[in-house]
Amino acid sequence: MFEKIQGHQTITDHLEKEIQSSEVSHAYLFSGIDGIGKKKTAREFAKALLCQDQHDKGCGHCPVCTQIDHENYPDVKIIGPKAGEASIKISQVREMISELSIKPYSGNWRINIIDGAERMTPEAQNSLLKSLEEPLSYNIFILITSHPQTILPTIRSRCQSYHFQPLSIVDMEAIILREAEFDRITVAEAIRASGGSPGMALYLLNNSEIQKERTHYLRELYSLLKGDEIKVFTLAEALSKDKATSQEILEFFIHWFYEINLLLEGHPLPDHGEPNPAHRAYHQLLQNEKNQAIIKTLFEMMATIQYNVNLRLQWEKCFIKIMKIQKG
Structure with missing residues (x-):
């Protein structure tokens, strides 16, 4: 469980304990700089909750895990700004809310991930608030943000918050060298400029x-x-x-x-x-x-x-x- 997540051991340990003790919260706020692993952790969390393998939760191989990785599993909804748009509109949030009453397709949970939650318009945030105040038992919300201070305090207060810290050089090197082949000097320069974000380091390496x-x-x-x-x-x-x-x-x-x-x-x-x-x-x-x-x-x-x-x-x-x- 969470073997694919590097550098956020404290957070993944907490999430694993929640799953094992059946004390999963109905809403989470994952915050931290862009490219640090928040969305990947949210996806691995969803896999751990819904995986078909009873002995290796979040196996990554069963049909459910594979569909979650490809973002086409019916019980995991991910929304973010549409292509060419800067914000998450109220219509997107309302569409997500309209599906909350539908019981899970196969597992025990429906997981709703809002990627770039700080980009929700004020109307979209207010629309979401009621669903957080009166959650159905099988719905889980995961809000992913790089700027939690722009999210309504009333929303933040209803979420269990996990702040993702910048990764160490060792963790960054392990992730980057696993993803692509670059010489170590170039990698070191990208890591230095990335602020602890492997996603940003890879972006800089591929866009000099x-x-x-x-x-x-x-x-x-x-x-x-x-x-x-x-x-x-x-x-x-x-x-x-x-x-x-x-x-x-x-x-x-x-x-x-x-x-x-x-x-x-x-x-x-x-x-x-x-x-x-x-x-x-x-x-x-x-x-x-x-x-x-x-x-x-x-x-x-x-x-x-x-x-x-x-x-x-x-x-x-x-x-x-x-x-x-x-x-x-």
């Missing part, structure tokens, strides 16, 4: 231009912090062209300033990684209190862009606020 793009945005943002007001508008223009890229860079900025926060407080980087020249430049430029205010501003931006807003305008407001923070 992404790292160049991130370096470019760090240089531009550094110039803004140094007082170059033109960067407010050029950065906002560049980041407003594509919402998915905009959100990806925003998440990268948040992670970056968290790393700077560690350095400012005298702590090592995750897994004792060595600061690169960009880390040192930002470290010399920023003060701890201002850095924390910038992180807060970026989180506010993350909450804002979940909705249908003018991206360019919102980025301009965000960068103006960051510049004011730095000027003090």
